[in-house]
Amino acid sequence: MKLYFSAGSCSTSCHIVLEESGLKYEAIEVDFDNASDPNLALINKLNPLGTLPVLITDDGKQLDQNLAIHAYVADKAAGKSLLPAQGTIEHAEALNWMSFVAADLHKGVGALFSVSSFDKAIQPVVRKTLAARANEYLGYLDSKLAGKEYLMGKTFTPADAYAFVVVGWTKWLELPLTSYRNIESYMARVAARPAVAKVLEVEGLLK
Ligand SMILES: N[C@@H](CCC(=O)N[C@@H](CS)C(=O)NCC(=O)O)C(=O)O
Incomplete structure (x- = not known):
């Protein structure tokens, strides 16, 4: 999994959840203050809203809302019980x-x-x-x-x-x-x- 984040922004919460999950991931920083950061151009292309987080899953799917990323990562790391069991x-x-x-x-x-x-x-x-x-x-x-x-x-x-x-x-x-x-x-x-x-x-x- 690849997480695009900006330091200290809400995407940091996804970074924390990934780290807590013990899953393998790559965290890539995007610098909103540097117009020539190539990752910024990439993010604007991936997410027309221009916001982070953006998570690319291992099978190439994209999630770009904090809650969805939190829930997805918690599901993937079921053994870690980051969320209580579904249906409860x-x-x-x-x-x-x-x-x-x-x-x-x-x-x-x-x-x-x-x-x-x-x-x-x-x-x-x-x-x-x-x-x-x-x-x-x-x-x-x-x-x-x-x-x-x-x-x-x-x-x-x-x-x-x-x-x-x-x-x-x-x-x-x-x-x-x-x-x-x-x-x-x-x-x-x-x-x-x-x-x-x-x-x-x-x-x-x-x-
Ligand atoms: N609805 C999105 C909102 C994400 C959001 O507001 N991201 C902010 C950082 S906290 C952002 O990327 N802002 C773009 C900017 O500052 O230019 C979510 O919950 O994931």
Whole structure:
């Protein structure tokens, strides 16, 4: 399998899930800031939306949505139990978390990256509105992590890889996490997993 990723973006969650899976894969970095990166041209050709992740499977099929890649990799590495067994309520609950992270947390926190694209005069009000929404999701996440090691309780799932990456953006967005005690300890717990630490190192995110 080949994963095209951009360091620290949501595609890092796929990189973490692949590393956790123990499956053989190749991770190829795409530099969005370098217009002459040949992998950027390739990605734009493969995915007209121009977004990462892009996963090419061993039989040449393409997946380019985080959730689908998480679920595919978890299925392929069935022995690792990255997701609860299909057909169980726990499986649906894990998908519920993955969907929350993709549709709410990712879009809510990630929207703050767009503030600088607004007219300077309205940037403070745009930031305030978007930060309030992001904090609503972070507060929800914090409350749901109370007394738990991971979103599903004691077991790490792709939802944790994805939430970890998105919450990590808050340091670039100057969104303090200090009032979210459960999130703070959760972030340290996820970062300490060997597979996560390896991916952070490979992507140059430990500097
Ligand atoms: N719906 C996609 C969204 C993926 C997405 O938003 N990717 C962002 C990085 S987090 C991206 O590649 N953005 C392109 C850019 O920044 O130019 C998914 O969930 O996989």
